[in-house]
Amino acid sequence: MTKVFMFIAIFTTTLVSHSVKAKTIEELVNSQQLQITIQKQSEENPIARQAISYQVEVATNRWFSRGTRIENFDLENAVVLPVDGMAFNSSKTINGETWATQARDITIYPLDEGDYTLPKIKVFVSVNSANDGIVEGYWQLDPVSFSVTQPKQLALIDHYVVTDTLAVKQRNDFDKSANYQVGDSITQTIKISAERVPAMMLPELTNIDVEGISVFDEQPILKDNRSRGDFNSSRQQTRTYIFEQAGDYVIPRQTFYYWDPNRQSLKKRHLKALKINVASDPNQVQKPKQNEQVDPIEEIPWNLVFWIALATALVIVVYRKRDTIAQIYRKVSRQQRRHYRRDYLKACNHGEYRQACESLFRFLRTGSRQHPTLQEYFQLEPQRTYLQELTALAYDINEPNRQKKLVTRGSFDKNKAISLLKPEQLAKDSVWENRSLLAMNPRHFSEK
Structure with a gap:
């Protein structure tokens, strides 16, 4: 009887164990306990040989067990970098809950x-679910399509890379x-490096066939350096030239092309040509400066020449017409009017009220209306009263003690001073609505 109960217990445990493991990644996705998405990260309208990035994100409402992994895949007529880097761990809020995420x-x-179409990429996922323990398995992403173009400047270029930085x-x-x-013999070591380009796509040295010289290339050294947010690579190649016959030789220059996506322009880097004289007689005296490292003759950038010539012509015209231009500027910008306003505000701030009256009068006369006296500009209250206060401070009106300094009698309120600058618009409005008059130089007034 005891053996029967033990058998039943073991059988029941086995069934429970199998039921736990029966939970699948698909069931977690369908029950909204797991999300697996793919999203394009690179810019729109990519060109051929430009990096196109997609990010696969896995989110769980629990936590990861063995994490995630993307199976390698092939894409015809394209280079796919191995997906073997570290995952980006983070978290985000979904429906008010905090979910753990891993992105690759x-x-x-x-x-x-x-046109290109990514295949159904397989993603391995291992998570710790709420009720079923560790659940792991594969999920297939839906196919993703994209298109690439090629600028017409690259139509006749055999080999190029897309990067904003290429060094030789x-x-x-x-x-x-x-x-x-x-x-x-002579030996060259050339190192080509770039950003966001795998080393396997960097340009190789051009094969050189010069009669009388043997060329030997060592195995190139390729390096890819990848870290979060950065990717750069280098290709180092060593070449040896052995002189087998006497004579004058020119090892031609080499040109490496790259497309700058930021400036949308074709650029290039050069290796200088080598001009070498090889003597047949060991006692032969070499002609001085016979060997040369020849700088490449660049094509004349006519577009740049045109813009430089145009800029030079404009500078000459501006210099010859500088007096006329200065007059036009002063008229258009109302420079003198702004100077009078500045002097007025500065004088009020320093307690120089006579100077303030003179500058205010000059400022108002540069406006659309002109009156023979300062008082005629202010026909309405409260500005008329403000002007009387300013005039009293300026000319000691109603002050019995002529020796008494102005600062002891008080100062002119800055809000009233601002109000007097706009007699037409501020006659009955609050001066606080026009504090923008100080925007030109607010330091002319300080709090008192």
């Missing part, structure tokens, strides 16, 4: 213009003063 980036470099550095043992003989 997919980076693709389509090689030609046209060179080290060699080339010696301008050396007497090179048959059997001698």
Whole structure:
């Protein structure tokens, strides 16, 4: 009897265990306990050979067990970077609850213009669910389509990369003063580096076929450096030239093209050409400066020449017409009127009220209306009273003690001073609504 109960207990436990493991990733997604999405991260309208990034995000209302993983996939006529980097762990709020998230980036470099479709990418997910313990499995993303174009400037370029930064550095043992003989050699080490371009896509050195010189290339060294938000790479290649025959040789220059997506323009970097003389007789005296490292002759940038010439012509015209332009500027900008306003506010602030009256009168006469006296500008209250107060301070009216300093009699309120600058508009309005008059230089007034 005891054995029967033990068998039933074991059988029941096995059934429960199997029922727990029966929970799938699909069921978690359908029950809204798990979200798996893919979203494009790069800019719109990409061109061929430009990086296109997608982010796959997995969100769970619990926490991750073994995390997430994106299975590698292939895309015809494109370079797909391996998805083996660290996941970006974060959290977000969904329906008022905090969910844990893991995100991974997919980076693709389509090689030609046209339409592309990502396959059903498989995503491995392992989470700790609320009632079923660890649930893990695969989820297939829906196919995603995108299109790329190619600028017409790149139509005849065999090889280019898309980046805003391409650097070409060179080290060699080339010696301008050396007497090179048959059997001698020179070695070049060229390092090409760029941002957001995998090393495998960086340009290679052009094959050179010069009769009388043997060329040997070492295996290139490719390096990709990836960290969150940054991606740069380099390609280092060493080439040796061995002189097998006497004569004058020119190792041609090399040109590397890249498209700057920020400036939407084609740019290039060069390796200088080498001009070398190889003597057949070891005792032959080398001609001075026979060996040369030739700088490439750049094409004349006619667009740049045109804009420089136009700018130069404008500078000459402006210089010759500077007096006329200055007069027009003063008239259009009402420079003198602004100076009178500044002097008026400054005089009020410093207690120089006679100067304030003179500057106010000059300021008002530069306006649309002109009157022979200052008083005629202010026909309405309260500005008429404000002007009388300013005049009393300026000319000591009703002050029996002529020796008494103005600062002891009080100062002119700054709000009233501002009001007098707009006699037509502020006759019956609050001066506080026109504090913008101080916007030109608010330091003319300080709180008292």
